[in-house]
Amino acid sequence: MSNYLNILLYVQIGLSVICLYRIIIGPTIPDRMVGVDIFGILVVGICAIIAIQTERSYILDIGIAWIILSFIGTLTLAKYLTCKKLNE
Amino acid sequence: MKGMTIIVKKTTQLIAGMIFMYGIYIIVHGHLTPGGGFAGGVIVAGSFILVTLAYGGDFLKLVKEESGTTIIESLATIMVILIATAGFLFGTRVFFNNFLPKGVVGQLVSAGVLPLYNIFVGTEVAASIFIIFLSLIIFKEESPK
Amino acid sequence: MKYITLFILSLIFWLLLTFKLTVPNIIVGTVASVICSLFFGRFFVTNVYKLLQPQRYFWFIVYLFVFIWECLKANLDVAYRVLHPAMPIRPGIVKVKTILKSDLAKMLLANSITMTPGTISVDIIDDNLYIHWIYIRSEDPEVYTGIITGAFEKYIKRIIE
Amino acid sequence: MNNMISLIFITIGILFNLLGCIGIIRLPDTYNRLQAATKCVTLGCCSIFLGVLFHFGFSDAGVKALVAIPILFFTSTVGAHALIRGTYHFGIKLGEKSVKDDYKDAVQ
Numbered sequence: 001m002s003n004y005l006n007i008l009l010y011v012q013i014g015l016s017v018i019c020l021y022r023i024i025i026g027p028t029i030p031d032r033m034v035g036v037d038i039f040g041i042l043v044v045g046i047c048a049i050i051a052i053q054t055e056r057s058y059i060l061d062i063g064i065a066w067i068i069l070s071f072i073g074t075l076t077l078a079k080y081l082t083c084k085k086l087n088e
Numbered sequence: 089m090k091g092m093t094i095i096v097k098k099t100t101q102l103i104a105g106m107i108f109m110y111g112i113y114i115i116v117h118g119h120l121t122p123g124g125g126f127a128g129g130v131i132v133a134g135s136f137i138l139v140t141l142a143y144g145g146d147f148l149k150l151v152k153e154e155s156g157t158t159i160i161e162s163l164a165t166i167m168v169i170l171i172a173t174a175g176f177l178f179g180t181r182v183f184f185n186n187f188l189p190k191g192v193v194g195q196l197v198s199a200g201v202l203p204l205y206n207i208f209v210g211t212e213v214a215a216s217i218f219i220i221f222l223s224l225i226i227f228k229e230e231s232p233k
Numbered sequence: 234m235k236y237i238t239l240f241i242l243s244l245i246f247w248l249l250l251t252f253k254l255t256v257p258n259i260i261v262g263t264v265a266s267v268i269c270s271l272f273f274g275r276f277f278v279t280n281v282y283k284l285l286q287p288q289r290y291f292w293f294i295v296y297l298f299v300f301i302w303e304c305l306k307a308n309l310d311v312a313y314r315v316l317h318p319a320m321p322i323r324p325g326i327v328k329v330k331t332i333l334k335s336d337l338a339k340m341l342l343a344n345s346i347t348m349t350p351g352t353i354s355v356d357i358i359d360d361n362l363y364i365h366w367i368y369i370r371s372e373d374p375e376v377y378t379g380i381i382t383g384a385f386e387k388y389i390k391r392i393i394e
Numbered sequence: 395m396n397n398m399i400s401l402i403f404i405t406i407g408i409l410f411n412l413l414g415c416i417g418i419i420r421l422p423d424t425y426n427r428l429q430a431a432t433k434c435v436t437l438g439c440c441s442i443f444l445g446v447l448f449h450f451g452f453s454d455a456g457v458k459a460l461v462a463i464p465i466l467f468f469t470s471t472v473g474a475h476a477l478i479r480g481t482y483h484f485g486i487k488l489g490e491k492s493v494k495d496d497y498k499d500a501v502q
Contacts, residue, residue, distance in 0.1 A: 004401065008408055018415045030424050030481040037473055038418060038431045042411065045439045048446050057455030058121040064462050065131060068107055071469035072134045074477060075141050079092065081480030092476065094357055098340035099472045105273045109243050112265040113250050249461055252454035308410060308437055311430050315417040324426055325494030347471040353429055355478055355497060363497045365478065367429050
């Protein structure tokens with residue numbers, strides 16, 4: 001039971017390492033930004049699994065905060081890609 | 089109209105209020121859960137940054153907004169100093185003296201003056217991070233080539 | 234009116250987040266909701282009286298089940314294309330005309346399209362949606378308009394307009 | 395019983411995440427990578443949050459997981475939309491296999 005949850009946690013961490021591969025190797029700049037976006041969502045999954053494993057509910061708070069900050073970061077990067085100034 | 093596409097604008101309408109409330113939640117529960125003044129302040133500043141990104145600079149009248157946030161930041165700093173030196177009024181000679189009742193562990197109103205510190209530190213951090221963002225996007229235009 | 238609606242929605246969000254019905258909690262939530270509605274009330278959605286009509290909630294629940302079914306199909310479709318050794322993809326950007334008028338309905342339609350079989354919305358100009366499709370099934374505009382937006386448009390029209 | 399249901403939901407979610415990560419490695423150009431990754435990973439994380447909801451029941455943690463699902467849905471779809479529009483305006487061409495491009499006329 002607990003061992004099975006441990007295995008799932010390690011699989012999720014391994015998936016986020018795969019995203020790091022795309023961030024490092026990616027041939028163009030937008031490829032790396034896709035990697036950053038997906039990495040942010042995967043970390044939220046890690047937070048949720050740890051919240052089950054330790055029975056602490058406040059780890060979910062960290063997850064929601066991570067969603068919000070990752071969203072604002074993605075919008076800023078997308079606005080940078082459209083070659084506009086940030087206050088337009 | 090300037091800004092990003094209509095999808096981003098409409099989603100910003102629905103989500104900016106929720107992000108602001110979530111930041112307040114992190115600040116107020118700072119003595120019970122991880123987070124506190126700094127982390128909550130960053131999220132509150134994030135809601136304003138989101139509105140500025142989605143609607144463009146003309147929507148918020150950026151220059152007026154900048155002077156307003158400067159005033160808020162200074163007031164928050166003065167309040168933190170006042171609470172820190174309030175211990176002198178009660179006859180002791182220490183900074184950050186706890187003069188309020190401590191309450192029950194685990195309730196929302198407990199831990200003495202700690203929630204007050206969290207609230208003012210959160211206001212301070214939110215205002216200053218928004219000022220940093222505004223100065224990055226305003227002063228870039230005026231700098232000489 | 235906009236301010237009052239945002240105030241009530243913020244208070245409901247606060248009570249769901251803290252999940253305690255004590256007096257200090259409700260006082261702090263009320264003060265925070267007032268500040269929130271003062272800051273963000275000026276650009277909230279305008280036609281708030283539509284929230285009071287009960288048949289819209291019924292269509293919203295029906296729409297939710299349709300959406301979950303389409304979403305599962307989307308993921309199985311993408312899984313088939315990813316795991317197949319030859320990767321049968323035929324991508325391209327197509328233009329789709331929509332019949333929805335209000336901005337909120339267009340936003341919900343674009344967000345739903347992003348989660349359905351192999352499609353993602355690139356841009357929206359007036360009434361035209363530009364959509365990146367991973368496997369273009371036909372070249373005829375009538376046919377692919379039916380395939381992409383046909384499942385959602387009638388429900389969204391009943392929910393929002 | 396609830397533990398079993400939550401474990402099943404989490405396993406399904408991690409399978410979807412695995413599909414998304416295979417897609418992000420295998421597919422040939424940026425647009426298709428964004429397609430596969432956004433859909434699979436968003437649905438996978440929603441499924442993990444459903445598992446958290448079944449594990450904790452209807453308490454404060456369960457309701458917090460329920461609140462997180464619509465936030466995750468809106469933010470990830472809007473992020474993907476903004477990112478793909480930025481990619482097109484940045485000047486990245488569509489991949490070699492692509493057959494149609496209606497958006498080129500609208501940009502100019």
